[in-house]
Amino acid sequence: MSTFATGFLKQARVMTADLRHRKIIRTALTNYEIVRDKRKGAFQSWESARSAAAETKWEAVNHLDKYLVEFVSKLEARGTKLHWASTGAQASEIILEIVREKNARSVIKSKSMTSEEVHLNDALEKAGLEVVESDLGEFIMQLRDEPPYHIVFPSMHLTRGEIKELFERELGDAPSDSPEELTMVARRALRKKYLTADIGFTGANFAIAETGMISITENEGNARLTAALPKTMVSLLGIEKVLPRLEDLALFLPMLATAGTGQALTCYNTMYGGPRQPGECDGPEEFHVILLDNRRTELLADAEQRDALHCIRCGACLNACPIFRNIGGHTYATTYSGPIGSVITPHLRGLQDWKHLSAASSLCGGCTEVCPVKIDLHHHLLHNRRNAAKEKPALIERSLYLIFGFVANRPALWSLGKKLGRLSQPLHNLVKGSALDPARSWTQTRDLPPLAQESFKDWWKKRNR
Amino acid sequence: MKNEETVLSEREKILARVREALSVPAHVPGAHGLAPLAASAQSSAAGVRQWLPKVGNSFAEQLGLFQKNATELKTDFQLFDSAEEMRQALVRLRDAEGWKRVACHSGDLTNAICPPLNLPMLRTDKAYDVHEMEACDAGISECDALVAQTGSVLVTSRSAGGRALSVLPPHHVVIARREQLVADLPAAFALVKTKYAPDFPSMISFITGPSRTGDIERILVLGAHGPKRLTILVF
Structure with missing residues (x-):
């Protein structure tokens, strides 16, 4: 078992027993489900919209080379500087070079999971820069020195009381625990940072090939300010973010909002097509866009799981997942958690180290059902399991199945086994759940159903006599 | 580099x-x-329209829908019969909130509506000082369109006084004409293309209600980083 798997099991055991955590998450997600379902209901056909979104993303991802070239040439034509990064380290290095060239001392960031993926904050802080997360949830997590708990709701596992204590300790400013007042504390603290930051950093939700624009979805206005005030703007995005046409956003923006937060449309949906253009009064003088591969092309090469690159990072599959709800976001120890994280992390970081995530699933299919772009998530978990076993067969599992196959193919042995099982099950109660119990991993928290005293076969024989 | x-x-x-x-x-x-x-024909704008939330065909239905969405979003939406009424409404807003200074850009509508405010005004027609804008009580702008389907305002860096005017001051006031109402998102994107392509403004933004967050216990708070209030005045 990989050290990641051991750590995962250990942390999962702690979190599943944490009833307080479970209650917080359940309350938050129940409220989310109510508003999301209301919004889905407002669509004339949510299911047709899902199919159209899946087809549009299929078109984009399966012609990625063509659309990337189109996206890049349109952006460059209007003065944007394009960079390509094969790895996370290269992406950080490109940003550090921009920082050095600009003599920058501070960076204001709007929410970006891709920057979490490449550990950008670490790299910038090591180089002596002040880095400030401006999304409220990310700001809270930065103060706690923790990665985001959820890709859309970074601080959903915290109570207002905990956030009040945090602000008191770190900012010396927390008049009460009302969400309203706490939000205003963050607003005041971050306003100053906007006005002085040298570089504004953002992620992107979509890249429009046809017009050469990135599209950013947010509620707080922090990305709008990040893209308006600092003199240099830098945006980092995965190569899979591409959409073919501008009008595709008419479908994707409301779908992202509905699936992500249960809104009809998120508060600010903004397209940026370059730095300040002639005749414009503000905006950055320089706009840099960095396209990141970081093993996305390996996922692309797996035709079976290629649709995992359709993901628009709405978080709907995390919210639906019974595993996520019980073990929580941090237990995954990955940038992307929940079902989509379990599917793609083995591709991004190595199958053998991260295959355990694909086993941590009830295969209920809830994720696949809620995915707005119809990624076949729960089947991909099975694909990962199959690929992992094919690449490195698990010997114990394999020999157990060999024995099972041998016995099951021999009726006499099978019926002997049944009899032995019925006779020995009462004895099992003596060791149940203890270290001597061979079924311990099951029985320490669950009951083993009793074997029937009469098998169906015996009953059938008797009945027909 | x-x-x-x-x-x-x-x-x-x-x-x-x-x-x-x-x-x-x-x-x-x-x-x-x-x-x-x-490539699927279904993904075209015409196809998408039939699956998105329904919008009525008549102007009255669309205006009613915009109004309903605005209320849900906590946008203050006010409809007037004349430019004069709108001028008076803007003066009432000034008095109610005690504005000392506002930011604004030049345009046919703003030039016609703003003068009675009689306040010191930061103009964003050319480069300006952000600290000065930060000190303004309101930002007044025009827009490209109002979207009935979602209750959104469509602004661009060219039509609405740049990138910061609509997000930096604590109150964003949009002034618009009835004719600027469009039915839905596909119509709004079509408008952006016909109006600007291929020379698009560097920023195009759909503003849907005042700035908000739910990052603390998923409880809605207005005015996270952008404006706490969004007022849309239409005549």
């Missing part, structure tokens, strides 16, 4: 990997194992 060659080569390396990966075709969504489809 890196020299031109390494930049190019990284680009070529990534594109080569993409092309290599795509040499194996993927199955069509929802139809395992079938041959790949060509």
Whole structure:
């Protein structure tokens, strides 16, 4: 078992027993489900919209080379500087070079999971820069020195009381625990940072090939300010973010909002097509866009799981997942958690180290059902399991199945086994759940159903006599 | 900066990997194992319209829908019969909130509506000082369109006084004409294209209600970083 798997099991055991955590998450997600379902209901056909979104993303991802070239040439034509990064380290290095060239001392960031993926904050802080997360949830997590708990709701596992204590300790400013007042504390603290930051950093939700624009979805206005005030703007995005046409956003923006937060449309949906253009009064003088591969092309090469690159990072599959709800976001120890994280992390970081995530699933299919772009998530978990076993067969599992196959193919042995099982099950109660119990991993928290005293076969024989 | 060659080569390396990966075709969504489809006609704007939330055909229905959405979003939406009424409403807003200074851009509508405010005004027609804008009590702008389907205001860096005017001051006031109302998102994107293509403004933004967050216990708070209030005045 990989050290990641051991750590995962250990942390999962702690979190599943944490009833307080479970209650917080359940309350938050129940409220989310109510508003999301209301919004889905407002669509004339949510299911047709899902199919159209899946087809549009299929078109984009399966012609990625063509659309990337189109996206890049349109952006460059209007003065944007394009960079390509094969790895996370290269992406950080490109940003550090921009920082050095600009003599920058501070960076204001709007929410970006891709920057979490490449550990950008670490790299910038090591180089002596002040880095400030401006999304409220990310700001809270930065103060706690923790990665985001959820890709859309970074601080959903915290109570207002905990956030009040945090602000008191770190900012010396927390008049009460009302969400309203706490939000205003963050607003005041971050306003100053906007006005002085040298570089504004953002992620992107979509890249429009046809017009050469990135599209950013947010509620707080922090990305709008990040893209308006600092003199240099830098945006980092995965190569899979591409959409073919501008009008595709008419479908994707409301779908992202509905699936992500249960809104009809998120508060600010903004397209940026370059730095300040002639005749414009503000905006950055320089706009840099960095396209990141970081093993996305390996996922692309797996035709079976290629649709995992359709993901628009709405978080709907995390919210639906019974595993996520019980073990929580941090237990995954990955940038992307929940079902989509379990599917793609083995591709991004190595199958053998991260295959355990694909086993941590009830295969209920809830994720696949809620995915707005119809990624076949729960089947991909099975694909990962199959690929992992094919690449490195698990010997114990394999020999157990060999024995099972041998016995099951021999009726006499099978019926002997049944009899032995019925006779020995009462004895099992003596060791149940203890270290001597061979079924311990099951029985320490669950009951083993009793074997029937009469098998169906015996009953059938008797009945027909 | 890196020299031109390494930049190019990284680009070529990534594109080569993409092309290599795509040499194996993927199955069509929802139809395992079938041959790949060509680009779908369903994804066009016309197709999308029939699945998005319904919008009525008549102007009255669309205006009613915009009004309903605005109320839900906590946008203050006010409708007037004349420009004069709108001027008076703006003066009432000034008095109610005690505005000392506002930010604004020049345009046919703003020039017609703003003068009675009689306040010191930061103009964003050319470069301005952000600290001065930060001190303004309100930002007044025009817009490109109002979207009935979502209750959104469509602004661009060219039509609405730049990038910051609509997000930096604590109160964003939009002044618009009835004719600027469009039915839905596909119509709004079509308008952006006909109005600007290929020379698009560097920023195009759909503003849907005042700035908000739910990051503390998923409880709605207005005015996270952007304006706490959004007022839309229409005549």
